[in-house]
Amino acid sequence: MQRAQPPRGFPVGEYQIRVTVAQTAMAAAGFDGLLLTTEPEIRYFTGFLTQFWQSPTRPWFLILPVTGKPVAVIPAIGAACMARTWIDDIRTWPSPQPEDEGVRLLASTLTELCGPAACLGLAMGAETHLRMPVNDFARLKVELAGAQWSDASSLLRHLRMVKSPAEIDKIAYVAEVISAVFAAVPDFIHSGMSQIDAFRAFKIAALSAGVDDIPYLVGASGQGGYGDIISPPSAQLIAAGDVLIMDTGAMFDGYYCDFDRNFAFVSADDPVRRAYDVVYAATDAGLAAATVGARVSDVFSAMWAVLQKGGALGNDVGRLGHGLGMQLTEPPSNMPDDHTVLTANMVLTLEPGMTFAADRVMVHEENIVITETGAKLLSRRAPASLPVIP
Amino acid sequence: MQRAQPPRGFPVGEYQIRVTVAQTAMAAAGFDGLLLTTEPEIRYFTGFLTQFWQSPTRPWFLILPVTGKPVAVIPAIGAACMARTWIDDIRTWPSPQPEDEGVRLLASTLTELCGPAACLGLAMGAETHLRMPVNDFARLKVELAGAQWSDASSLLRHLRMVKSPAEIDKIAYVAEVISAVFAAVPDFIHSGMSQIDAFRAFKIAALSAGVDDIPYLVGASGQGGYGDIISPPSAQLIAAGDVLIMDTGAMFDGYYCDFDRNFAFVSADDPVRRAYDVVYAATDAGLAAATVGARVSDVFSAMWAVLQKGGALGNDVGRLGHGLGMQLTEPPSNMPDDHTVLTANMVLTLEPGMTFAADRVMVHEENIVITETGAKLLSRRAPASLPVIP
Numbered sequence: 180m181q182r183a184q185p186p187r188g189f190p191v192g193e194y195q196i197r198v199t200v201a202q203t204a205m206a207a208a209g210f211d212g213l214l215l216t217t218e219p220e221i222r223y224f225t226g227f228l229t230q231f232w233q234s235p236t237r238p239w240f241l242i243l244p245v246t247g248k249p250v251a252v253i254p255a256i257g258a259a260c261m262a263r264t265w266i267d268d269i270r271t272w273p274s275p276q277p278e279d280e281g282v283r284l285l286a287s288t289l290t291e292l293c294g295p296a297a298c299l300g301l302a303m304g305a306e307t308h309l310r311m312p313v314n315d316f317a318r319l320k321v322e323l324a325g326a327q328w329s330d331a332s333s334l335l336r337h338l339r340m341v342k343s344p345a346e347i348d349k350i351a352y353v354a355e356v357i358s359a360v361f362a363a364v365p366d367f368i369h370s371g372m373s374q375i376d377a378f379r380a381f382k383i384a385a386l387s388a389g390v391d392d393i394p395y396l397v398g399a400s401g402q403g404g405y406g407d408i409i410s411p412p413s414a415q416l417i418a419a420g421d422v423l424i425m426d427t428g429a430m431f432d433g434y435y436c437d438f439d440r441n442f443a444f445v446s447a448d449d450p451v452r453r454a455y456d457v458v459y460a461a462t463d464a465g466l467a468a469a470t471v472g473a474r475v476s477d478v479f480s481a482m483w484a485v486l487q488k489g490g491a492l493g494n495d496v497g498r499l500g501h502g503l504g505m506q507l508t509e510p511p512s513n514m515p516d517d518h519t520v521l522t523a524n525m526v527l528t529l530e531p532g533m534t535f536a537a538d539r540v541m542v543h544e545e546n547i548v549i550t551e552t553g554a555k556l557l558s559r560r561a562p563a564s565l566p567v568i569p
Numbered sequence: 570m571q572r573a574q575p576p577r578g579f580p581v582g583e584y585q586i587r588v589t590v591a592q593t594a595m596a597a598a599g600f601d602g603l604l605l606t607t608e609p610e611i612r613y614f615t616g617f618l619t620q621f622w623q624s625p626t627r628p629w630f631l632i633l634p635v636t637g638k639p640v641a642v643i644p645a646i647g648a649a650c651m652a653r654t655w656i657d658d659i660r661t662w663p664s665p666q667p668e669d670e671g672v673r674l675l676a677s678t679l680t681e682l683c684g685p686a687a688c689l690g691l692a693m694g695a696e697t698h699l700r701m702p703v704n705d706f707a708r709l710k711v712e713l714a715g716a717q718w719s720d721a722s723s724l725l726r727h728l729r730m731v732k733s734p735a736e737i738d739k740i741a742y743v744a745e746v747i748s749a750v751f752a753a754v755p756d757f758i759h760s761g762m763s764q765i766d767a768f769r770a771f772k773i774a775a776l777s778a779g780v781d782d783i784p785y786l787v788g789a790s791g792q793g794g795y796g797d798i799i800s801p802p803s804a805q806l807i808a809a810g811d812v813l814i815m816d817t818g819a820m821f822d823g824y825y826c827d828f829d830r831n832f833a834f835v836s837a838d839d840p841v842r843r844a845y846d847v848v849y850a851a852t853d854a855g856l857a858a859a860t861v862g863a864r865v866s867d868v869f870s871a872m873w874a875v876l877q878k879g880g881a882l883g884n885d886v887g888r889l890g891h892g893l894g895m896q897l898t899e900p901p902s903n904m905p906d907d908h909t910v911l912t913a914n915m916v917l918t919l920e921p922g923m924t925f926a927a928d929r930v931m932v933h934e935e936n937i938v939i940t941e942t943g944a945k946l947l948s949r950r951a952p953a954s955l956p957v958i959p
Binding site: 187228229230231233234235236254255256257258259260263273274275276277278280301302303304305306307308309310311312313314330332375379382383386387391392393394395396397406407408409410411413414428495496497498501506507508512514516538 | 765
């Protein structure tokens with residue numbers, strides 16, 4: 180049964196809640212304002228959705244003061260698009276303007292909104308970066324000599340880790356569409372095709388089925404397995420005895436699914452079948468462990484025990500899953516040192532992977548949402564045994 | 570006549586030339602090494618091509634010492650993919666590892682390759698950012714207390730602005746494929762379709778015709794024109810009397826084309842036809858002005874004169890074109906203050922645009938390469954008059 184396509188965008192109330200929750204945390208942490216510079220940070224509070232971020236030329240800024248609505252400080256080219264969001268205070272500069280790429284406008288707006296001796300929060304920690312030139316940030320600090328800068332990563336991380344029902348609907352929809360496309364792979368991918376043609380066929384099928392974009396489709400094929408899961412497709416032909424992995428991050432309305440599937444062609448040898456069974460069982464263990472109140476590290480332990488017992492020689496991916504949403508990968512990380520406590524409405528991938536022979540890895544991935552009654556699959560579960568395309 | 574698809578990747582000699590040219594400039598500028606952190610910077614010197622950059626979790630580093638080959642300092646998950654490039658010194662850490670996300674390994678490698686009191690170059694200027702956490706860069710500076718950091722933006726900018734014949738072939742190929750897709754738009758987009766369905770049909774046609782990805786497809790449609798050119802498609806139906814703009818950055822083998830096309834449906838009113846004629850004439854002026862030895866600002870002046878004479882009320886895009894290549898937009902900027910001198914093998918867009926009525930803009934775009942005998946079109950020239958789809 181196909182899930183109905185959710186409406187695009189969010190009601191204004193959703194942004195108001197995000198802002199209120201953020202401002203409550205800001206007040207508690209002593210922030211007078213947040214400076215946001217990256218696509219997901221800015222979209223989270225505004226709904227500003229555009230692929231124009233592909234162009235590195237212009238920086239974009241959003242200020243979230245501890246009280247009041249967010250204020251956009253952006254290049255003039257974005258004014259019309261931003262004006263269609265719920266934001267009404269939009270300040271622009273004519274960009275490109277490398278001699279002052281918005282820095283003075285940003286400084287004066289920060290001073291106006293947050294005061295001359297503000298404590299300003301910025302994402303400075305793990306998995307973040309500052310999307311503005313290093314020189315411009317140095318200049319901004321000089322302009323705002325009375326301000327103090329503090330790391331707001333932890334605050335932002337906690338905000339976005341728990342999804343709203345409307346966010347979950349978008350992820351669930353794109354996961355369902357891609358599940359159907361993966362189920363149809365035997366209809367359009369066969370041995371003798373190049374990896375490039377196979378991946379192209381997958382993208383066309385995904386677009387035809389209803390996703391907006393496929394920003395991420397990586398994988399590999401090889402005899403009895405593959406050695407690497409982040410590469411683009413090559414001209415290599417898929418041959419009998421190969422195993423193909425396709426790992427895709429497809430989007431609907433700015434939200435990602437992220438999961439993979441494995442396919443053997445014509446026949447599959449025993450080691451790769453066994454490896455598949457092991458990662459499948461590890462997913463079972465992850466599904467059972469991913470309950471409200473458990474720590475992510477508990478989910479890791481449950482999955483890793485199955486992989487180790489099943490003969491894992493290692494794992495170069497470095498973790499067994501992660502959060503997802505507006506980005507392909509988000510906190511938390513499913514690994515021993517991440518003790519994030521699972522709460523309802525977190526959306527995660529379970530991604531058990533292992534090296535099972537020299538230069539041979541096997542990786543599974545499913546998308547789940549944490550509910551009061553346990554983990555709920557958003558992707559249709561992969562077949563229980565390695566599927567073989569004749 | 571369809572252009573043959575160029576081979577994927579580059580011969581090792583191409584990377585050796587890039588490194589040699591960079592190192593000559595580095596020696597002249599007094600750099601002991603460059604630290605590179607972004608996708609295009611790292612790919613330029615290595616050929617490391619993966620969509621894994623969609624995941625913000627892990628930083629990636631490349632060190633280019635003033636002599637010797639580049640050295641990769643990267644998460645273990647990328648080792649196999651990097652090992653297929655010409656790079657042989659690949660140092661990895663198990664990532665994610667937020668308590669030390671490669672910083673100590675990076676510091677010790679920089680010290681080993683560049684010395685304890687090195688002058689290290691980093692892209693800090695316009696159109697750049699540092700793709701690592703602010704906190705980690707601060708930590709790196711502490712670890713490398715004897716080093717000095719300098720802005721290498723200008724050096725990197727000049728290197729990449731002039732393309733090799735093999736790079737030009739890739740851009741020319743994807744521009745030709747997209748030209749054919751735009752020419753076929755009347756076959757698959759018609760009034761009554763939603764913008765979303767029209768854009769989806771375009772992406773499927775582009776993939777079918779041979780591009781690898783369409784990371785950028787934005788635009789709008791509206792009665793007698795549109796007011797914004799960076800937005801995603803909406804559910805709005807394309808109606809008789811509408812003008813639709815589609816602006817696309819499609820990729821082949823890691824290189825972009827970037828141009829747009831305008832289409833009217835059923836009929837077009839006089840103001841929008843006249844605006845089309847004006848931007849078409851401005852493109853003519855740009856083509857004539859874009860010669861070896863001219864400054865980009867000269868090309869701007871030639872084009873802007875035509876737009877002004879044609880009734881331009883302004884231009885929110887902020888420039889009339891830009892460089893392109895591994896990124897959708899690259900230096901230089903076609904604007905009054907950019908006095909970059911054009912040399913052979915620069916690849917640029919000519920993008921004349923103007924506001925011609927309240928909330929109505931008209932934007933054209935073509936892709937060109939500068940040659941000793943003048944500008945050569947890489948995109949097929951747009952129709953001389955606004956095409957009307959019946």
